[in-house]
Amino acid sequence: MRTLVILGGGTAGTMAANKLRARLAAEEWQIIVIDKDDNHDYQPAYLFVPFGINKVKQVRKSRRSFIDDGIEVRMADIERVDAEARLVHLGDGSELGYDYLIMATGTTPRPDQTPGMLGPEWRKSVHEFYTYDGMLALKKSLKDFQGGRLVMHITELPIKCPVAPLEFVMLADDFLTKKGVRAATEIVYVTPLDGAFTKPVASRELGHHLSTRNIKVEPDFMIESVDQEAKVIRSYDEREVAYDLLVTVPLNMGADYVAASGLGDELNYVPVDKHTNQSTAYPNIFALGDGSNLPTSKAGSVAHFSVEVFVDNFCELIEGRPMTHSFDGHANCFVESGNGRALLLDFNYETEPLTGHFPLPVGPMSLLKATRANHVGKLAFRHVYWNVLLPGRPLPLHAEMSMLGKRVEPQPVDA
């Protein structure tokens, strides 16, 4: 009997567990999933609940109920992985041996890493929307908001779902307009990047969406501290941005046990081969989902596509064959733009998000353009997530990105 231990029962861990259970013989392979609690949240809803687009009760379900019966699920904190001894040390003092290990413990907002962020105004006038509690607190503050300076701020990249802060300001514009306080509100988007987004075409298209909504961008802002008394955020180069309501994306970091195990980089992400998700240090360890250092978006779509490639590779590896499948960095993200419309981004390691159409069996969706079809697609995805994606059922989306329908712009000519 061989043992596969999966640390983390989120999107990547659950999908990998279910898909592998279907492929690995029960009399030869034991699969164990470890997580600290039984709460599986549909995380895109963290952004929607504060605006009333999703209901609170639509967010959370039982983790166990999405994991196949042939998989053992244990609730425990993870202390440390001893990769040489192939052992996981758990918080209850027990240890667990493995033949193969999947680290899928994601990324977590760390407001403690920025001086002043966790002051007395945390979850009152200073918020984040990447946790269940943060979502609830922000919902209340937005309901009570009567105008002033609303500042959306990003601490540092990489962050989970890098388009979410853009969605937040566009949804806030829509929400505050309907609430009748938009005219009394200044919305400011503060980013460490030099524009609205990282990649040129998307930055231009999304930047246009912000300017038409009268949302000001404050670029190249590296935060040093939050001053909750003066209600300003300060940068290392001594700029100040004043706020009445601050919504920040705190520094994102991988789990602390990753650092304690000596398996992480400076942000506790596990260095992996970007085409196979295999640890660069130990061939029997893989990192899936947001907790790896893959140079692409930390997003559910990346977890989904890379897990599909991983499962095929893993089945080859355990039979002693070379891994022949390669993940191309494929990500696609819906970007809610308010007024019942959304944009769609589709890209990989080599190709930046472009304009054009996204080929789908159910009909084309527009890329980088706000349409109702994209919005309907995004809302429908919650059902797809619970009922198709997590159980590991096939979806008509290819792991490998397609250039079909994409508009390739001429490259700038150098002088």
Next chain:
Amino acid sequence: MPTTTIAGRQIDVDAEGFLTQPDQWDEDLALTLAANIGITLTDAHWVPIHFLRKDFETQKETATLRRVSTVGGIPVKELFVLFPGKPAKKMSYIAGLQKPKGCV
């Protein structure tokens, strides 16, 4: 890839002027690159530049500002003083490396 002449040498650069061949770099070239963006290199400047070069040898990619600070031990505040405005971009430009990946 375009080629340009810097300090009398043929150098391969990208559209923004960052070197694409790190092995074409040496300390003499760094002086010229720094001067191009209005920086006169002092001993304090050389510390992060040498860190970036050394780190690149093992990591095969340019260290982020956080990595220079946490692994290289140079406070971010100091990097902003040495390379005003955009330290990550300016340091990597002078060190003859690609700018750190703007994470997607």
